[in-house]
Amino acid sequence: MFRLAIEKALNHLINVNNIDLKLIDNKIISLRVDEIDLSFFFLCLNSRIFVIERLQNKKTDVSIVMNKASFLAMFEGSTLEELLEAEDIEINGSVNTAQQLANLLASASILSLIHISEPTRRRGIWDG
Numbered sequence: 001m002f003r004l005a006i007e008k009a010l011n012h013l014i015n016v017n018n019i020d021l022k023l024i025d026n027k028i029i030s031l032r033v034d035e036i037d038l039s040f041f042f043l044c045l046n047s048r049i050f051v052i053e054r055l056q057n058k059k060t061d062v063s064i065v066m067n068k069a070s071f072l073a074m075f076e077g078s079t080l081e082e083l084l085e086a087e088d089i090e091i092n093g094s095v096n097t098a099q100q101l102a103n104l105l106a107s108a109s110i111l112s113l114i115h116i117s118e119p120t121r122r123r124g125i126w127d128g
Helices: 001-017 068-076 079-083 095-122
Strands: 027-033 038-045 048-052 062-066 089-092
Touching: 001 048, 001 095, 027 095, 062 068, 062 095, 068 079, 068 095, 079 089, 079 095
Parallel strands: 027 062
Antiparallel strands: 027 038, 038 048, 062 089
């Protein structure tokens, strides 16, 4: 469910804001958070991102490994540079490619909050 929510939010963000994915087009990026046994593969193809749980017999272009705190910090707006400086993240492959994915994930977090809070506001639970 989380995988599909991320995929939907990222692609909506890409479409609405006309985000150029040339840097990561035709790339496979793995993201792993060992502490919580979380592993995703992002396949970027034709200006869309597909989030895949398992990838068999395919080589990744970029591999990102991080701890739980850095994963959550990324969704809270921490930059890739901050995480690299704190040595909370390991990147094998292009840092520029990892940067574009990190930017998209951080933006998707904001988008998800908008989608979650709108139905809640309509029910009168949230007054924001």
